Amino acid sequence: METQNIFILEPSTSEEANxxxxxxxxxxxxxxxxxxxxxxxxxxxxxxxxxxxxxxxxTRVKKENLKEFLGI
Structure with missing residues (x-):
């Protein structure tokens, strides 16, 4: 017996896919x-x-200049 159903599964990990x-x-x-x-x-x-x-x-930004660079 053949069916016309199509199932779409979307595994979120490789374990689920396997x-x-x-x-x-x-x-x-x-x-x-x-x-x-x-x-x-x-x-x-x-x-x-x-x-x-x-x-x-x-563009490299030093950690101490980050807030100034971002305008916060």
């Missing part, structure tokens, strides 16, 4: 794993920030 895989495999349930992807604009911003760090385009 348990779900083992469960589905033990019951011979067909499953596929889809990785969550980040928003492409967010990824581009992070990559740009990493590039700026490598180029030395950073």
């Amino acid at each position: 348990a779900l895989k083992a469960f589905a495999t033990a019951l011979k349930i067909k499953f596929e794993i889809k990785e969550k992807s980040y928003n492409s604009e967010f990824v581009a911003k992070i990559q740009e920030s990493q590039k700026q760090i490598q180029e030395g385009k950073v």
